[in-house]
Amino acid sequence: MVTTEPQLKENLTQWEYLALNSELNIADGHARQALSPGQQKIVNELPVLWAESEQRPVQQIESEAHQAYFTLLGQHSYPAQPGRVLSCYSSSVSMEILARSLSAAVGKVALVHPTFDNIADLLRGNGLELVPVEEDALHGADLPAELLSSVGCVFVTTPNNPTGRVLAEERLRRLAEQCAEHGIVLALDTSFRGFDAAAHYDHYAVLQEAGCRWVVIEDTGKLWPTLDLKAGLLVFSEDIGLPVEKIYSDILLGVSPLILALIREFSRDAAEGGLADLHAFILHNRSVVRRTLAGVEGVSFPDPESRSSVERVAFAGRTGTEVWEELQRHHVFALPCRQFHWAEPSDGDHMVRIALARSTEPLEQSVQVLRTVLETR
Ligand SMILES: Cc1ncc(COP(=O)(O)O)c(C=O)c1O
Known part of the structure:
Protein backbone atom coordinates (compact mmCIF):
# COMPACT_ATOMS: atom_id res chain seq x y z
CA MET A 1 0.00 0.00 0.00
CA VAL A 2 1.21 3.49 -0.85
CA THR A 3 0.10 6.27 1.49
CA THR A 4 -0.73 9.53 -0.14
CA GLU A 5 -1.02 13.03 1.25
CA PRO A 6 -4.57 14.40 0.82
CA GLN A 7 -3.34 17.09 -1.58
CA LEU A 8 -1.86 14.53 -3.99
CA LYS A 9 -4.93 12.80 -5.37
CA GLU A 10 -4.16 12.25 -9.01
CA ASN A 11 -6.54 9.34 -9.54
CA LEU A 12 -9.38 7.40 -7.91
CA THR A 13 -7.05 4.84 -6.35
CA GLN A 14 -5.20 7.58 -4.46
CA TRP A 15 -8.54 8.61 -2.90
CA GLU A 16 -9.12 4.96 -2.07
CA TYR A 17 -5.75 4.65 -0.26
CA LEU A 18 -6.87 7.35 2.16
CA ALA A 19 -9.83 5.20 3.19
CA LEU A 20 -8.09 1.87 3.68
CA ASN A 21 -7.50 2.11 7.41
CA SER A 22 -10.87 3.56 8.35
CA GLU A 23 -13.72 1.43 9.72
CA LEU A 24 -16.01 3.68 7.72
CA ASN A 25 -14.42 3.02 4.33
CA ILE A 26 -17.13 3.21 1.68
CA ALA A 27 -14.67 4.24 -1.02
CA ASP A 28 -13.15 1.33 -2.98
CA GLY A 29 -15.15 -1.26 -4.93
CA HIS A 30 -13.38 -4.28 -3.45
CA ALA A 31 -15.61 -6.62 -1.42
CA ARG A 32 -15.20 -6.04 2.32
CA GLN A 33 -18.40 -7.41 3.86
CA ALA A 34 -18.26 -10.22 6.43
CA LEU A 35 -17.90 -13.76 5.06
CA SER A 36 -21.15 -15.69 4.61
CA PRO A 37 -21.40 -19.00 6.54
CA GLY A 38 -20.58 -20.95 3.35
CA ARG A 268 -18.90 -23.41 -6.28
CA ASP A 269 -20.35 -21.95 -3.08
CA ALA A 270 -21.81 -19.08 -5.14
CA ALA A 271 -23.35 -21.54 -7.63
CA GLU A 272 -25.02 -23.38 -4.76
CA GLY A 273 -26.93 -20.31 -3.61
CA GLY A 274 -24.20 -17.93 -2.46
CA LEU A 275 -24.56 -15.69 -5.51
CA ALA A 276 -28.32 -15.28 -5.03
CA ASP A 277 -27.65 -14.42 -1.37
CA LEU A 278 -25.00 -11.89 -2.43
CA HIS A 279 -27.43 -10.25 -4.87
CA ALA A 280 -30.03 -9.98 -2.08
CA PHE A 281 -27.39 -8.53 0.26
CA ILE A 282 -26.35 -5.82 -2.24
CA LEU A 283 -30.00 -5.03 -2.99
CA HIS A 284 -30.61 -4.61 0.73
CA ASN A 285 -27.57 -2.36 1.20
CA ARG A 286 -28.65 -0.26 -1.79
CA SER A 287 -32.10 0.17 -0.23
CA VAL A 288 -30.46 1.19 3.08
CA VAL A 289 -28.50 3.92 1.26
CA ARG A 290 -31.52 5.20 -0.66
CA ARG A 291 -33.76 5.09 2.42
CA THR A 292 -31.21 6.83 4.64
CA LEU A 293 -30.78 9.67 2.15
CA ALA A 294 -34.45 9.90 1.16
CA GLY A 295 -35.89 13.39 1.26
CA VAL A 296 -32.59 15.28 1.47
CA GLU A 297 -33.01 18.34 -0.72
CA GLY A 298 -31.13 18.16 -4.02
CA VAL A 299 -30.06 14.51 -3.57
CA SER A 300 -30.69 11.98 -6.33
CA PHE A 301 -29.49 8.52 -7.42
CA PRO A 302 -28.38 8.69 -11.04
CA ASP A 303 -28.33 4.90 -11.58
CA PRO A 304 -31.80 3.64 -10.62
CA GLU A 305 -31.36 0.35 -12.54
CA SER A 306 -27.89 -0.53 -11.24
CA ARG A 307 -27.36 -3.96 -9.64
CA SER A 308 -23.65 -3.33 -9.16
CA SER A 309 -21.90 -3.17 -5.78
CA VAL A 310 -21.52 0.61 -5.98
CA GLU A 311 -24.05 3.45 -5.87
CA ARG A 312 -23.65 7.02 -7.02
CA VAL A 313 -25.21 9.82 -5.02
CA ALA A 314 -25.67 13.18 -6.77
CA PHE A 315 -26.30 16.48 -5.00
CA ALA A 316 -26.72 20.12 -5.84
CA GLY A 317 -24.44 22.92 -4.65
CA ARG A 318 -21.25 21.41 -3.27
CA THR A 319 -18.69 19.39 -5.20
CA GLY A 320 -17.89 15.75 -4.47
CA THR A 321 -14.47 16.86 -3.23
CA GLU A 322 -16.03 19.30 -0.74
CA VAL A 323 -18.39 16.60 0.51
CA TRP A 324 -15.40 14.22 0.80
CA GLU A 325 -13.55 16.79 2.97
CA GLU A 326 -16.53 17.11 5.31
CA LEU A 327 -17.08 13.35 5.50
CA GLN A 328 -13.47 12.61 6.38
CA ARG A 329 -13.68 14.93 9.39
CA HIS A 330 -16.09 12.27 10.71
CA HIS A 331 -13.71 9.48 9.55
CA VAL A 332 -16.05 8.49 6.72
CA PHE A 333 -14.44 7.97 3.30
CA ALA A 334 -16.50 7.94 0.09
CA LEU A 335 -15.20 8.45 -3.45
CA PRO A 336 -15.62 11.76 -5.32
CA CYS A 337 -16.68 10.97 -8.90
CA ARG A 338 -14.73 13.58 -10.86
CA GLN A 339 -12.04 11.21 -12.12
CA PHE A 340 -14.47 8.61 -13.48
CA HIS A 341 -15.09 11.25 -16.14
CA TRP A 342 -11.61 10.82 -17.55
CA ALA A 343 -12.30 13.05 -20.59
CA GLU A 344 -14.50 15.67 -18.91
CA PRO A 345 -13.88 15.65 -15.13
CA SER A 346 -16.36 18.44 -14.39
CA ASP A 347 -19.21 16.08 -15.47
CA GLY A 348 -18.59 14.17 -12.22
CA ASP A 349 -18.22 17.19 -9.96
CA HIS A 350 -21.43 16.86 -7.96
CA MET A 351 -21.40 13.19 -7.05
CA VAL A 352 -19.80 10.69 -4.72
CA ARG A 353 -19.72 6.92 -5.16
CA ILE A 354 -20.54 4.63 -2.25
CA ALA A 355 -19.34 1.02 -1.99
CA LEU A 356 -22.17 -1.39 -1.13
CA ALA A 357 -20.03 -4.52 -0.62
CA ARG A 358 -19.68 -3.69 3.06
CA SER A 359 -21.28 -5.02 6.24
CA THR A 360 -24.61 -3.23 6.58
CA GLU A 361 -24.03 -1.65 10.00
CA PRO A 362 -20.92 0.44 9.20
CA LEU A 363 -22.41 1.26 5.80
CA GLU A 364 -25.58 2.60 7.42
CA GLN A 365 -23.54 4.54 9.98
CA SER A 366 -21.46 6.09 7.16
CA VAL A 367 -24.52 7.05 5.14
CA GLN A 368 -26.13 8.64 8.22
CA VAL A 369 -23.05 10.88 8.39
CA LEU A 370 -23.41 11.62 4.68
CA ARG A 371 -27.02 12.63 5.30
CA THR A 372 -25.97 15.03 8.07
CA VAL A 373 -23.25 16.52 5.84
CA LEU A 374 -25.63 16.97 2.91
CA GLU A 375 -28.29 18.56 5.15
CA THR A 376 -25.84 21.04 6.68
CA ARG A 377 -25.28 24.11 4.58
C1 LIG B 1 -14.07 -1.72 -13.99
C2 LIG B 1 -12.81 -1.96 -13.23
N1 LIG B 1 -11.81 -2.65 -13.80
C3 LIG B 1 -10.66 -2.88 -13.15
C4 LIG B 1 -10.45 -2.43 -11.86
C5 LIG B 1 -9.14 -2.71 -11.18
O1 LIG B 1 -9.28 -3.73 -10.24
P1 LIG B 1 -8.02 -4.19 -9.35
O2 LIG B 1 -7.78 -3.08 -8.39
O3 LIG B 1 -8.48 -5.43 -8.65
O4 LIG B 1 -6.90 -4.42 -10.27
C6 LIG B 1 -11.45 -1.72 -11.23
C7 LIG B 1 -11.23 -1.26 -9.86
O5 LIG B 1 -12.11 -0.82 -9.17
C8 LIG B 1 -12.66 -1.47 -11.93
O6 LIG B 1 -13.63 -0.77 -11.38
Whole structure:
Protein backbone atom coordinates (compact mmCIF):
# COMPACT_ATOMS: atom_id res chain seq x y z
CA MET A 1 0.00 0.00 0.00
CA VAL A 2 1.21 3.49 -0.85
CA THR A 3 0.10 6.27 1.49
CA THR A 4 -0.73 9.53 -0.14
CA GLU A 5 -1.02 13.03 1.25
CA PRO A 6 -4.57 14.40 0.82
CA GLN A 7 -3.34 17.09 -1.58
CA LEU A 8 -1.86 14.53 -3.99
CA LYS A 9 -4.93 12.80 -5.37
CA GLU A 10 -4.16 12.25 -9.01
CA ASN A 11 -6.54 9.34 -9.54
CA LEU A 12 -9.38 7.40 -7.91
CA THR A 13 -7.05 4.84 -6.35
CA GLN A 14 -5.20 7.58 -4.46
CA TRP A 15 -8.54 8.61 -2.90
CA GLU A 16 -9.12 4.96 -2.07
CA TYR A 17 -5.75 4.65 -0.26
CA LEU A 18 -6.87 7.35 2.16
CA ALA A 19 -9.83 5.20 3.19
CA LEU A 20 -8.09 1.87 3.68
CA ASN A 21 -7.50 2.11 7.41
CA SER A 22 -10.87 3.56 8.35
CA GLU A 23 -13.72 1.43 9.72
CA LEU A 24 -16.01 3.68 7.72
CA ASN A 25 -14.42 3.02 4.33
CA ILE A 26 -17.13 3.21 1.68
CA ALA A 27 -14.67 4.24 -1.02
CA ASP A 28 -13.15 1.33 -2.98
CA GLY A 29 -15.15 -1.26 -4.93
CA HIS A 30 -13.38 -4.28 -3.45
CA ALA A 31 -15.61 -6.62 -1.42
CA ARG A 32 -15.20 -6.04 2.32
CA GLN A 33 -18.40 -7.41 3.86
CA ALA A 34 -18.26 -10.22 6.43
CA LEU A 35 -17.90 -13.76 5.06
CA SER A 36 -21.15 -15.69 4.61
CA PRO A 37 -21.40 -19.00 6.54
CA GLY A 38 -20.58 -20.95 3.35
CA GLN A 39 -17.53 -18.76 2.69
CA GLN A 40 -16.41 -19.02 6.32
CA LYS A 41 -16.43 -22.80 5.96
CA ILE A 42 -14.05 -22.53 2.98
CA VAL A 43 -11.73 -20.23 4.93
CA ASN A 44 -11.76 -22.65 7.87
CA GLU A 45 -10.46 -25.30 5.48
CA LEU A 46 -7.56 -23.24 4.14
CA PRO A 47 -4.90 -25.74 5.35
CA VAL A 48 -6.62 -28.41 3.22
CA LEU A 49 -6.56 -26.11 0.17
CA TRP A 50 -2.91 -25.32 0.89
CA ALA A 51 -2.00 -29.02 0.92
CA GLU A 52 -3.97 -29.61 -2.28
CA SER A 53 -2.20 -26.65 -3.91
CA GLU A 54 1.18 -28.08 -2.99
CA GLN A 55 0.40 -31.55 -4.24
CA ARG A 56 -1.65 -31.25 -7.44
CA PRO A 57 -0.44 -29.87 -10.80
CA VAL A 58 -1.28 -26.17 -11.00
CA GLN A 59 -2.83 -26.59 -14.44
CA GLN A 60 -5.53 -28.89 -13.03
CA ILE A 61 -6.45 -26.47 -10.24
CA GLU A 62 -6.40 -23.55 -12.66
CA SER A 63 -8.70 -25.27 -15.13
CA GLU A 64 -11.12 -26.21 -12.31
CA ALA A 65 -11.11 -22.58 -11.10
CA HIS A 66 -11.80 -21.27 -14.61
CA GLN A 67 -14.56 -23.81 -15.15
CA ALA A 68 -16.27 -23.01 -11.84
CA TYR A 69 -16.03 -19.24 -12.34
CA PHE A 70 -17.17 -19.14 -15.97
CA THR A 71 -20.03 -21.58 -15.35
CA LEU A 72 -21.24 -19.40 -12.48
CA LEU A 73 -21.50 -16.43 -14.86
CA GLY A 74 -23.19 -18.28 -17.73
CA GLN A 75 -19.97 -17.88 -19.73
CA HIS A 76 -20.20 -21.41 -21.13
CA SER A 77 -18.11 -21.06 -24.30
CA TYR A 78 -14.83 -20.02 -22.68
CA PRO A 79 -11.70 -21.52 -24.27
CA ALA A 80 -10.81 -24.41 -21.95
CA GLN A 81 -7.52 -25.53 -23.55
CA PRO A 82 -4.43 -24.89 -21.38
CA GLY A 83 -2.96 -21.41 -21.86
CA ARG A 84 -6.06 -19.88 -23.48
CA VAL A 85 -7.23 -18.02 -20.36
CA LEU A 86 -4.36 -16.07 -18.83
CA SER A 87 -4.66 -15.79 -15.05
CA CYS A 88 -3.25 -12.58 -13.54
CA TYR A 89 -2.98 -11.28 -9.96
CA SER A 90 -5.59 -8.59 -10.57
CA SER A 91 -7.62 -7.13 -13.40
CA SER A 92 -5.28 -4.13 -13.50
CA VAL A 93 -2.42 -6.50 -14.32
CA SER A 94 -4.55 -7.95 -17.14
CA MET A 95 -5.28 -4.39 -18.26
CA GLU A 96 -1.60 -3.43 -18.34
CA ILE A 97 -0.84 -6.53 -20.43
CA LEU A 98 -3.67 -5.69 -22.82
CA ALA A 99 -2.68 -2.01 -23.07
CA ARG A 100 0.95 -2.89 -23.82
CA SER A 101 -0.20 -5.46 -26.40
CA LEU A 102 -2.51 -2.95 -28.09
CA SER A 103 0.24 -0.35 -28.27
CA ALA A 104 2.22 -2.71 -30.53
CA ALA A 105 -0.44 -2.46 -33.25
CA VAL A 106 -2.90 0.32 -32.49
CA GLY A 107 -2.68 4.11 -32.10
CA LYS A 108 -6.16 5.11 -30.94
CA VAL A 109 -8.79 3.51 -28.70
CA ALA A 110 -12.47 4.48 -28.35
CA LEU A 111 -13.24 4.18 -24.62
CA VAL A 112 -16.55 4.37 -22.77
CA HIS A 113 -17.07 7.58 -20.79
CA PRO A 114 -17.28 7.69 -17.81
CA THR A 115 -15.48 4.63 -16.48
CA PHE A 116 -12.91 3.63 -13.85
CA ASP A 117 -9.97 5.93 -14.50
CA ASN A 118 -7.19 3.36 -14.31
CA ILE A 119 -8.41 1.93 -17.63
CA ALA A 120 -7.85 5.29 -19.31
CA ASP A 121 -4.59 5.83 -17.43
CA LEU A 122 -3.11 2.43 -18.36
CA LEU A 123 -4.07 2.89 -22.02
CA ARG A 124 -2.62 6.40 -22.12
CA GLY A 125 0.42 5.27 -20.14
CA ASN A 126 1.16 2.86 -22.97
CA GLY A 127 1.06 5.66 -25.53
CA LEU A 128 -2.50 5.14 -26.78
CA GLU A 129 -4.66 8.08 -27.74
CA LEU A 130 -8.22 7.93 -26.38
CA VAL A 131 -11.53 8.96 -27.92
CA PRO A 132 -14.46 9.13 -25.47
CA VAL A 133 -17.71 7.31 -26.29
CA GLU A 134 -20.59 8.45 -24.08
CA GLU A 135 -22.63 5.65 -22.51
CA ASP A 136 -25.88 6.79 -24.15
CA ALA A 137 -24.26 6.63 -27.58
CA LEU A 138 -22.87 3.18 -26.85
CA HIS A 139 -26.16 1.76 -25.64
CA GLY A 140 -28.29 3.57 -28.20
CA ALA A 141 -27.55 2.88 -31.85
CA ASP A 142 -24.66 1.86 -34.11
CA LEU A 143 -21.44 3.77 -33.53
CA PRO A 144 -20.52 6.18 -36.34
CA ALA A 145 -18.43 4.61 -39.12
CA GLU A 146 -16.04 7.60 -39.03
CA LEU A 147 -15.27 6.85 -35.38
CA LEU A 148 -14.68 3.15 -36.01
CA SER A 149 -12.43 3.77 -38.98
CA SER A 150 -10.31 6.17 -36.90
CA VAL A 151 -9.52 3.73 -34.03
CA GLY A 152 -7.91 0.30 -33.66
CA CYS A 153 -9.97 -0.80 -30.66
CA VAL A 154 -13.27 -0.11 -28.90
CA PHE A 155 -13.10 -0.62 -25.13
CA VAL A 156 -16.26 -1.06 -23.05
CA THR A 157 -16.67 -1.66 -19.32
CA THR A 158 -19.82 -3.76 -18.77
CA PRO A 159 -21.36 -3.53 -16.24
CA ASN A 160 -19.80 -0.12 -16.16
CA ASN A 161 -18.22 1.34 -13.06
CA PRO A 162 -19.63 3.60 -11.60
CA THR A 163 -22.98 3.56 -13.47
CA GLY A 164 -23.72 -0.18 -13.46
CA ARG A 165 -24.94 -0.07 -17.07
CA VAL A 166 -24.82 -3.45 -18.80
CA LEU A 167 -24.32 -3.92 -22.53
CA ALA A 168 -27.36 -5.98 -23.58
CA GLU A 169 -26.70 -9.08 -25.69
CA GLU A 170 -28.15 -7.55 -28.85
CA ARG A 171 -26.11 -4.35 -28.40
CA LEU A 172 -22.94 -6.40 -27.90
CA ARG A 173 -23.74 -8.39 -31.04
CA ARG A 174 -24.20 -5.27 -33.14
CA LEU A 175 -21.08 -3.62 -31.72
CA ALA A 176 -19.07 -6.78 -32.39
CA GLU A 177 -20.40 -6.92 -35.97
CA GLN A 178 -19.38 -3.31 -36.49
CA CYS A 179 -15.89 -4.01 -35.09
CA ALA A 180 -15.63 -7.03 -37.42
CA GLU A 181 -16.63 -4.87 -40.41
CA HIS A 182 -13.88 -2.38 -39.53
CA GLY A 183 -11.30 -5.03 -38.64
CA ILE A 184 -10.76 -3.55 -35.16
CA VAL A 185 -10.50 -5.14 -31.71
CA LEU A 186 -13.44 -5.12 -29.29
CA ALA A 187 -12.23 -5.19 -25.67
CA LEU A 188 -14.47 -5.62 -22.62
CA ASP A 189 -13.82 -5.19 -18.90
CA THR A 190 -16.47 -7.28 -17.14
CA SER A 191 -15.12 -6.90 -13.59
CA PHE A 192 -18.56 -6.22 -12.06
CA ARG A 193 -20.37 -8.87 -14.08
CA GLY A 194 -21.04 -11.17 -11.13
CA PHE A 195 -23.48 -8.72 -9.57
CA ASP A 196 -25.93 -8.45 -12.44
CA ALA A 197 -27.75 -11.44 -13.96
CA ALA A 198 -28.33 -9.31 -17.09
CA ALA A 199 -24.58 -9.75 -17.74
CA HIS A 200 -24.67 -13.54 -17.32
CA TYR A 201 -25.05 -14.34 -20.99
CA ASP A 202 -22.37 -15.97 -23.11
CA HIS A 203 -20.38 -12.93 -24.25
CA TYR A 204 -17.64 -14.95 -25.98
CA ALA A 205 -20.19 -16.83 -28.13
CA VAL A 206 -21.66 -13.48 -29.27
CA LEU A 207 -18.21 -12.06 -30.04
CA GLN A 208 -17.11 -15.20 -31.84
CA GLU A 209 -20.28 -15.45 -33.96
CA ALA A 210 -19.92 -11.81 -34.98
CA GLY A 211 -16.42 -12.64 -36.22
CA CYS A 212 -14.57 -9.78 -34.55
CA ARG A 213 -11.19 -9.87 -32.85
CA TRP A 214 -11.95 -9.65 -29.15
CA VAL A 215 -10.42 -9.47 -25.66
CA VAL A 216 -12.25 -9.76 -22.33
CA ILE A 217 -10.90 -8.98 -18.86
CA GLU A 218 -12.76 -10.90 -16.16
CA ASP A 219 -12.21 -10.24 -12.46
CA THR A 220 -12.99 -12.39 -9.42
CA GLY A 221 -11.92 -9.56 -7.11
CA LYS A 222 -15.11 -7.53 -6.75
CA LEU A 223 -17.46 -10.32 -5.66
CA TRP A 224 -16.13 -11.97 -2.55
CA PRO A 225 -14.41 -10.72 0.62
CA THR A 226 -11.23 -12.72 0.01
CA LEU A 227 -8.81 -10.06 1.38
CA ASP A 228 -7.73 -9.22 -2.18
CA LEU A 229 -6.80 -12.83 -2.98
CA LYS A 230 -8.26 -12.70 -6.47
CA ALA A 231 -7.52 -13.08 -10.16
CA GLY A 232 -7.95 -11.07 -13.32
CA LEU A 233 -8.56 -13.37 -16.30
CA LEU A 234 -7.42 -12.27 -19.73
CA VAL A 235 -9.34 -14.05 -22.49
CA PHE A 236 -8.98 -13.35 -26.21
CA SER A 237 -9.91 -14.64 -29.66
CA GLU A 238 -7.41 -16.87 -31.43
CA ASP A 239 -7.08 -14.33 -34.25
CA ILE A 240 -6.41 -11.40 -31.90
CA GLY A 241 -3.21 -10.41 -33.73
CA LEU A 242 -1.65 -8.84 -30.61
CA PRO A 243 1.37 -10.06 -28.62
CA VAL A 244 -0.75 -10.80 -25.52
CA GLU A 245 0.87 -14.12 -24.63
CA LYS A 246 4.41 -12.76 -25.04
CA ILE A 247 3.72 -9.74 -22.84
CA TYR A 248 1.96 -11.92 -20.24
CA SER A 249 5.10 -14.06 -20.11
CA ASP A 250 7.25 -10.92 -19.71
CA ILE A 251 5.36 -10.19 -16.49
CA LEU A 252 4.04 -13.41 -14.96
CA LEU A 253 4.74 -17.10 -14.63
CA GLY A 254 1.23 -17.59 -13.24
CA VAL A 255 -1.04 -17.09 -10.24
CA SER A 256 -0.68 -18.97 -6.95
CA PRO A 257 -2.56 -22.29 -7.01
CA LEU A 258 -3.86 -21.43 -3.52
CA ILE A 259 -5.65 -18.38 -4.94
CA LEU A 260 -6.98 -20.44 -7.84
CA ALA A 261 -8.26 -23.11 -5.42
CA LEU A 262 -9.97 -20.40 -3.34
CA ILE A 263 -11.64 -19.00 -6.48
CA ARG A 264 -12.84 -22.49 -7.40
CA GLU A 265 -14.33 -23.01 -3.93
CA PHE A 266 -15.95 -19.55 -3.72
CA SER A 267 -17.40 -20.06 -7.23
CA ARG A 268 -18.90 -23.41 -6.28
CA ASP A 269 -20.35 -21.95 -3.08
CA ALA A 270 -21.81 -19.08 -5.14
CA ALA A 271 -23.35 -21.54 -7.63
CA GLU A 272 -25.02 -23.38 -4.76
CA GLY A 273 -26.93 -20.31 -3.61
CA GLY A 274 -24.20 -17.93 -2.46
CA LEU A 275 -24.56 -15.69 -5.51
CA ALA A 276 -28.32 -15.28 -5.03
CA ASP A 277 -27.65 -14.42 -1.37
CA LEU A 278 -25.00 -11.89 -2.43
CA HIS A 279 -27.43 -10.25 -4.87
CA ALA A 280 -30.03 -9.98 -2.08
CA PHE A 281 -27.39 -8.53 0.26
CA ILE A 282 -26.35 -5.82 -2.24
CA LEU A 283 -30.00 -5.03 -2.99
CA HIS A 284 -30.61 -4.61 0.73
CA ASN A 285 -27.57 -2.36 1.20
CA ARG A 286 -28.65 -0.26 -1.79
CA SER A 287 -32.10 0.17 -0.23
CA VAL A 288 -30.46 1.19 3.08
CA VAL A 289 -28.50 3.92 1.26
CA ARG A 290 -31.52 5.20 -0.66
CA ARG A 291 -33.76 5.09 2.42
CA THR A 292 -31.21 6.83 4.64
CA LEU A 293 -30.78 9.67 2.15
CA ALA A 294 -34.45 9.90 1.16
CA GLY A 295 -35.89 13.39 1.26
CA VAL A 296 -32.59 15.28 1.47
CA GLU A 297 -33.01 18.34 -0.72
CA GLY A 298 -31.13 18.16 -4.02
CA VAL A 299 -30.06 14.51 -3.57
CA SER A 300 -30.69 11.98 -6.33
CA PHE A 301 -29.49 8.52 -7.42
CA PRO A 302 -28.38 8.69 -11.04
CA ASP A 303 -28.33 4.90 -11.58
CA PRO A 304 -31.80 3.64 -10.62
CA GLU A 305 -31.36 0.35 -12.54
CA SER A 306 -27.89 -0.53 -11.24
CA ARG A 307 -27.36 -3.96 -9.64
CA SER A 308 -23.65 -3.33 -9.16
CA SER A 309 -21.90 -3.17 -5.78
CA VAL A 310 -21.52 0.61 -5.98
CA GLU A 311 -24.05 3.45 -5.87
CA ARG A 312 -23.65 7.02 -7.02
CA VAL A 313 -25.21 9.82 -5.02
CA ALA A 314 -25.67 13.18 -6.77
CA PHE A 315 -26.30 16.48 -5.00
CA ALA A 316 -26.72 20.12 -5.84
CA GLY A 317 -24.44 22.92 -4.65
CA ARG A 318 -21.25 21.41 -3.27
CA THR A 319 -18.69 19.39 -5.20
CA GLY A 320 -17.89 15.75 -4.47
CA THR A 321 -14.47 16.86 -3.23
CA GLU A 322 -16.03 19.30 -0.74
CA VAL A 323 -18.39 16.60 0.51
CA TRP A 324 -15.40 14.22 0.80
CA GLU A 325 -13.55 16.79 2.97
CA GLU A 326 -16.53 17.11 5.31
CA LEU A 327 -17.08 13.35 5.50
CA GLN A 328 -13.47 12.61 6.38
CA ARG A 329 -13.68 14.93 9.39
CA HIS A 330 -16.09 12.27 10.71
CA HIS A 331 -13.71 9.48 9.55
CA VAL A 332 -16.05 8.49 6.72
CA PHE A 333 -14.44 7.97 3.30
CA ALA A 334 -16.50 7.94 0.09
CA LEU A 335 -15.20 8.45 -3.45
CA PRO A 336 -15.62 11.76 -5.32
CA CYS A 337 -16.68 10.97 -8.90
CA ARG A 338 -14.73 13.58 -10.86
CA GLN A 339 -12.04 11.21 -12.12
CA PHE A 340 -14.47 8.61 -13.48
CA HIS A 341 -15.09 11.25 -16.14
CA TRP A 342 -11.61 10.82 -17.55
CA ALA A 343 -12.30 13.05 -20.59
CA GLU A 344 -14.50 15.67 -18.91
CA PRO A 345 -13.88 15.65 -15.13
CA SER A 346 -16.36 18.44 -14.39
CA ASP A 347 -19.21 16.08 -15.47
CA GLY A 348 -18.59 14.17 -12.22
CA ASP A 349 -18.22 17.19 -9.96
CA HIS A 350 -21.43 16.86 -7.96
CA MET A 351 -21.40 13.19 -7.05
CA VAL A 352 -19.80 10.69 -4.72
CA ARG A 353 -19.72 6.92 -5.16
CA ILE A 354 -20.54 4.63 -2.25
CA ALA A 355 -19.34 1.02 -1.99
CA LEU A 356 -22.17 -1.39 -1.13
CA ALA A 357 -20.03 -4.52 -0.62
CA ARG A 358 -19.68 -3.69 3.06
CA SER A 359 -21.28 -5.02 6.24
CA THR A 360 -24.61 -3.23 6.58
CA GLU A 361 -24.03 -1.65 10.00
CA PRO A 362 -20.92 0.44 9.20
CA LEU A 363 -22.41 1.26 5.80
CA GLU A 364 -25.58 2.60 7.42
CA GLN A 365 -23.54 4.54 9.98
CA SER A 366 -21.46 6.09 7.16
CA VAL A 367 -24.52 7.05 5.14
CA GLN A 368 -26.13 8.64 8.22
CA VAL A 369 -23.05 10.88 8.39
CA LEU A 370 -23.41 11.62 4.68
CA ARG A 371 -27.02 12.63 5.30
CA THR A 372 -25.97 15.03 8.07
CA VAL A 373 -23.25 16.52 5.84
CA LEU A 374 -25.63 16.97 2.91
CA GLU A 375 -28.29 18.56 5.15
CA THR A 376 -25.84 21.04 6.68
CA ARG A 377 -25.28 24.11 4.58
C1 LIG B 1 -14.07 -1.72 -13.99
C2 LIG B 1 -12.81 -1.96 -13.23
N1 LIG B 1 -11.81 -2.65 -13.80
C3 LIG B 1 -10.66 -2.88 -13.15
C4 LIG B 1 -10.45 -2.43 -11.86
C5 LIG B 1 -9.14 -2.71 -11.18
O1 LIG B 1 -9.28 -3.73 -10.24
P1 LIG B 1 -8.02 -4.19 -9.35
O2 LIG B 1 -7.78 -3.08 -8.39
O3 LIG B 1 -8.48 -5.43 -8.65
O4 LIG B 1 -6.90 -4.42 -10.27
C6 LIG B 1 -11.45 -1.72 -11.23
C7 LIG B 1 -11.23 -1.26 -9.86
O5 LIG B 1 -12.11 -0.82 -9.17
C8 LIG B 1 -12.66 -1.47 -11.93
O6 LIG B 1 -13.63 -0.77 -11.38
